[in-house]
Amino acid sequence: MIPRVITAAEWQHVEAGIRQRLKALNMFLHDIYHEQAILKDGIVPRDLIATCPHFTREVMGIDVPHQLYVHIAGVDLIRDGNGGFFILEDNLRTPSGVSYMLENREVTKRLFPEMVAESKVQGVSQYPILLYNILLSLTPRPVSKPTIVLLTPGIYNSAYYEHTFLARSMGIELVEGRDLVVDNAKVYMKTIRGLRQVDVIYRRVDDEFLDPLEFRPDSVLGVPGLVTAYRKGNVAIVNAIGNGVADDKAVYAYVPDMIQYYLNEAPILPNVPTYRMENVDERELVFQNMERMVVKKTNESGGYGMIMGDKATSEVLEAAKLDILADPRSYIAQPIIPISTVPCYLDGQLQARHVDLRPYALCGPNGIEIVPGGLTRVALREGSLVVNSSQGGGSKDTWVLGA
Amino acid sequence: MLSRIADSLFWLSRYVERADGLLRMLRVNFITSLDKTSGTDFNWRPVLTIFTTLNNEEIDRIANDANAVLQFMIADPKNENSIRVIVTRARENARGMQDHLTKEAWESINEFYHLVQSMDVAQAIREDRQITVLSDLIHRCAHFIGVLTVTMPRNHGWHFMNMGKYIERTVQTADLLDLKFRDLSYDLNNPADVPYWRNLLLSVAGYELYLKTYRTGVQSHNVIDLLVLNMQFPRSVLYSTSRLYDELDTFKPEIPAAQFSPMEKALGRLKSRVEFSDISSISTMGLPAFLSDIRNDTLRFSNLLSQVFFAYV
Numbered sequence: 001m002i003p004r005v006i007t008a009a010e011w012q013h014v015e016a017g018i019r020q021r022l023k024a025l026n027m028f029l030h031d032i033y034h035e036q037a038i039l040k041d042g043i044v045p046r047d048l049i050a051t052c053p054h055f056t057r058e059v060m061g062i063d064v065p066h067q068l069y070v071h072i073a074g075v076d077l078i079r080d081g082n083g084g085f086f087i088l089e090d091n092l093r094t095p096s097g098v099s100y101m102l103e104n105r106e107v108t109k110r111l112f113p114e115m116v117a118e119s120k121v122q123g124v125s126q127y128p129i130l131l132y133n134i135l136l137s138l139t140p141r142p143v144s145k146p147t148i149v150l151l152t153p154g155i156y157n158s159a160y161y162e163h164t165f166l167a168r169s170m171g172i173e174l175v176e177g178r179d180l181v182v183d184n185a186k187v188y189m190k191t192i193r194g195l196r197q198v199d200v201i202y203r204r205v206d207d208e209f210l211d212p213l214e215f216r217p218d219s220v221l222g223v224p225g226l227v228t229a230y231r232k233g234n235v236a237i238v239n240a241i242g243n244g245v246a247d248d249k250a251v252y253a254y255v256p257d258m259i260q261y262y263l264n265e266a267p268i269l270p271n272v273p274t275y276r277m278e279n280v281d282e283r284e285l286v287f288q289n290m291e292r293m294v295v296k297k298t299n300e301s302g303g304y305g306m307i308m309g310d311k312a313t314s315e316v317l318e319a320a321k322l323d324i325l326a327d328p329r330s331y332i333a334q335p336i337i338p339i340s341t342v343p344c345y346l347d348g349q350l351q352a353r354h355v356d357l358r359p360y361a362l363c364g365p366n367g368i369e370i371v372p373g374g375l376t377r378v379a380l381r382e383g384s385l386v387v388n389s390s391q392g393g394g395s396k397d398t399w400v401l402g403a
Numbered sequence: 404m405l406s407r408i409a410d411s412l413f414w415l416s417r418y419v420e421r422a423d424g425l426l427r428m429l430r431v432n433f434i435t436s437l438d439k440t441s442g443t444d445f446n447w448r449p450v451l452t453i454f455t456t457l458n459n460e461e462i463d464r465i466a467n468d469a470n471a472v473l474q475f476m477i478a479d480p481k482n483e484n485s486i487r488v489i490v491t492r493a494r495e496n497a498r499g500m501q502d503h504l505t506k507e508a509w510e511s512i513n514e515f516y517h518l519v520q521s522m523d524v525a526q527a528i529r530e531d532r533q534i535t536v537l538s539d540l541i542h543r544c545a546h547f548i549g550v551l552t553v554t555m556p557r558n559h560g561w562h563f564m565n566m567g568k569y570i571e572r573t574v575q576t577a578d579l580l581d582l583k584f585r586d587l588s589y590d591l592n593n594p595a596d597v598p599y600w601r602n603l604l605l606s607v608a609g610y611e612l613y614l615k616t617y618r619t620g621v622q623s624h625n626v627i628d629l630l631v632l633n634m635q636f637p638r639s640v641l642y643s644t645s646r647l648y649d650e651l652d653t654f655k656p657e658i659p660a661a662q663f664s665p666m667e668k669a670l671g672r673l674k675s676r677v678e679f680s681d682i683s684s685i686s687t688m689g690l691p692a693f694l695s696d697i698r699n700d701t702l703r704f705s706n707l708l709s710q711v712f713f714a715y716v
Contacts, residue, residue: 155498164502174502179405190406192559192712193657 003108004342004355004376004396005119008403011372014085017269018075018361019368020259025090025246026363027262029069032245033060043261044254051329052251053299054244056207058214062231062241065138066365069240072131073361074098074375077269079340086272086337088356090252091301092243094204097375097395098127098360099162102169104397105373120402122372127360128169130371131202134364135172138236139199146199149175149189153205153221158390163204177205182225185232200236201226207241249298249332250276273335277328286333290317293333294385295324303388310336339385344378344396354379356387357398372400408503409563410713411496415512416551417567418493422486423544424575424607425454429476430537431605436469447472449582455484470528477536478524486540490519505554508547515543562650566708569647573701576640577694579606580630584623584690591623591686600626607638624682631677631685640697644674647704658711666707673700 006014031038032049033056039046049055074095076088105124109116132148139146152163154176167174179189180198188195203210209219211226229235245251253274256267275282275293286293290309297305307320324331341352359374377387378394387393428450436445448466451457455476465471477486494516501509519540527536555561583603587593597614600622604610609629616633617625631640648670655663676696685693 155495168502173405174500175405176407176499179407190714192404192406192409192654 001107001111001345002343002350002396003112003121003399004357006357006398006400008401010085011122011400014077014269014357014359015370015372017085017087017267018073018359018370020263020265020268021075021087021090021255022070022073022361022363022368024259024262025073025092025255026068026070028258029240029243029246030067031262033062033242038258038261041261043257044251048250048254048329049245052245052248054207054242054248056242056245058227059231059240059242063233064240065140065233065236068138068363068365069243070246071134071138071238071240071363073363074358075361077357077359078272078337079357081338081340083340085269087255087269088272089249090247090255091358092247093239094206095358095360096159096162096204097358097377097389099165100395101360101371101373101375101398102127102165104375104395108397108399116399119399121399122402124371124373127362127371128166130362130364130369131166132170132172134362135170135200135202135236135238137365138238140233140236141197141199143199147173147189147196148200148202149173149180149198151175151177151180151201151203151205151223153177153209157204159204166202172202177219177221177223180223180226182223182229185225185229185234187223187226187229187235198235200238202238207244210237210241249274249296250329253332272337275333277324277331277333282333283324283328287321289335290321292336294336295320295331295333298330298332303386303391303393306386308336308385336385342376342378342396344380346380351382353382354385354387355396359398373398404503404559406713408500409559410709411500412503412560412563413567413708413713415493415496415567416564417571418489418496419512419544419547420568420571421575422489422493423541423548424572424579425476425484425486425489426537426541426544427608428454428579428606429473430534430541431602433469433473433533433537435602445469449585453578453582455482470533473533473537474524474528477540478519478522487519490516503560505550507550507554511543511547511550515547518543559654562653563712565650566647569643569650570701570705572638573640573643573647574698576607576630576638576643577697577701579603580627581691581694583626587623589690591627591682591690592621593623596622604629609636609638612636627682627685627690632680641674641677644670644677648674651708662711666704666711669700669704669707673697673704676700 028038038044039049070092072095074091074097076091077085078088079085101124135148136146150163150167150172152160152174154160164174173189175189181188181190181195187198189198205221208215209221211222211224212219213224214227227241230237230241253271253276256271259265259267275286277283293309295307295309307316309317339354339356342355343350344353355376355378357374357376359370361368361370376396376398377389378396379385379387380392380394432450444467446466447469448462451462451466451472465475475482475485479485480487482488494512497504497509497512522536524536527533551564587595601610603626604613607630612635613625613629616629629636629639633639634642636642651666651670
């Protein structure tokens with residue numbers, strides 16, 4: 001209920017850092033699915049990519065509109081004890097939570113109307129329109145009113161509410177896989193007046209469920225033949241297929257090197273130090289300091305597959321070590337950072353709770369727009385550092401003050 | 404509009420109409436079952452035969468137990484046609500297309516669903532609150548239909564909802580007539596008087612109109628006239644099929660003739676079958692045959708409708 005406040009100067013720094021990072025990640029994705037120069041130059045180890053389950057051979061060589069892979073990114077940031085911002089994670093596939101950002105603002109406007117105005121809190125409500133314009137710019141057919149749809153896994157998905165919210169606020173059709181059909185490498189949706197060609201798909205279905213002919217054959221959420229239509233350039237898919245190779249938690253460690261390599265710039269926002277378990281020295285270091293480390297599985301999200309070294313019992317830690325030794329590629333470790341707290345009004349009193357920050361960035365042909373604000377995720381349990389909503393986290397509005 | 408959305412709107416509306424009809428019928432029959440003056444126990448067999456899929460033995464087990472019937476027909480999740488199952492289906496349809504309903508319409512059906520899910524019917528029966536429960540549920544239906552009328556845009560979706568409603572209503576009215584005439588062996592010249600028909604007329608909210616319109620003559624002819632042929636009565640077969648015809652007609656400019664014309668012909672046949680009937684023609688061909696023609700025509704039309712508009716796999 002109490003908003004989290006970020007000053008204009010702090011925001012400029014964060015914004016510049018995210019912009020730089022996404023530029024590099026986009027170039028990386030284009031590179032990795034085309035020339036793979038970064039592998040040839042030995043900046044990122046070849047076997048790290050080859051062993052990444054999200055490296056998608058099916059999309060090698062596909063040219064996507066404007067060479068844009070990451071259209072929507074939710075970049076997770078934390079602040080340490082000194083107030084410095086660190087990048088915790090890049091979410092480049094189907095980041096969720098933006099509807100909370102928009103709804104939270106509606107709530108704080110109702111609660112603190114004068115304060116919002118006096119503090120010149122920067123607006124966030126333009127997000128759906130910005131996104132809509134980007135979707136519009138990706139249409140492969142030069143028609144005045146292309147068909148844009150949001151593809152949802154359906155009512156049983158935990159983010160279904162957000163899907164309806166976004167479809168409604170952009171005025172686009174919310175479709176399920178069974179509404180779409182591919183014919184002659186073109187995608188159509190089945191309407192009461194027959195088939196209508198679909199130009200742009202904002203999908204909230206994961207890669208592996210998108211097309212049973214290319215990925216999981218048992219998927220009923222996807223559309224058979226979708227990847228063929230995509231390959232032929234008859235439909236744009238947002239975000240691009242195969243982005244998971246860039247937000248893998250082990251690849252994450254190399255993002256600062258990517259920035260250096262593609263942009264020849266020093267990273268504006270640092271990573272959290274990350275130890276790769278495949279490296280023997282780093283692994284030993286982690287094993288000796290397990291109680292100060294958080295161990296994460298590289299291919300899980302939502303706070304699953306995560307062990308906080310300071311909270312876990314010694315049995316759990318020993319078991320974790322065995323798991324790591326059995327499959328080192330699937331784990332990373334990071335030092336536990338005393339992430340910042342903000343005041344929260346809980347049980348009738350003000351209490352400090354740990355938070356992170358997920359701003360939402362939109363990348364279109366005309367550059368990268370980051371809506372000033374984002375989702376501040378709160379670990380509601382006292383002392384907890386885990387903010388994921390699937391682990392009992394909450395959220396609060398984020399006010400970026402005007403200059 | 405997506406075929407799936409049209410399909411969901413059609414069924415959402417159809418299920419609520421079905422729930423409404425069932426509830427009204429249950430309430431009236433329950434109230435009647437309390438009249439013990441005739442000396443015989445009220446028998447639920449006709450109701451159970453028409454509105455459930457129970458077999459003879461199962462029907463015998465509860466046919467004289469009003470509370471057991473209510474429990475089964477309102478709350479039993481194993482009964483395909485219980486209010487609980489119908490409302491859950493209606494809400495499932497709504498849930499998959501929330502962005503095509505107004506917020507108020509979604510909230511109304513969602514609240515209805517939660518009421519039905521959380522309702523302890525057994526407890527209500529123990530506390531003798533049967534009529535309250537039925538009335539509350541009827542209000543929920545009325546609330547939903549009212550919210551639709553006030554808030555929903557009059558686009559294709561609206562027409563699909565109305566078609567669902569009127570198809571359901573046509574079938575339901577035919578079923579209710581069947582229910583009451585079955586007891587009289589479909590004899591249209593039977594001497595049954597107003598009290599016998601009161602039950603049926605109340606079930607379709609047509610009792611007052613009946614008293615105002617028909618004073619003399621053979622009551623069972625009057626009843627058929629009201630429920631089948633009376634254009635002023637919103638649950639009559641003629642009214643429902645006429646409205647259905649108007650709703651379908653709104654699609655005429657949009658759908659290729661090759662697809663539209665089979666639907667138009669099927670519905671036209673049904674409508675004129677009713678429109679150009681009168682008591683003597685119905686009595687000549689026999690009520691059961693007449694009703695079964697109506698049901699078959701409606702079913703045929705409904706199948707064509709879903710082939711043209713809803714098929715999406």
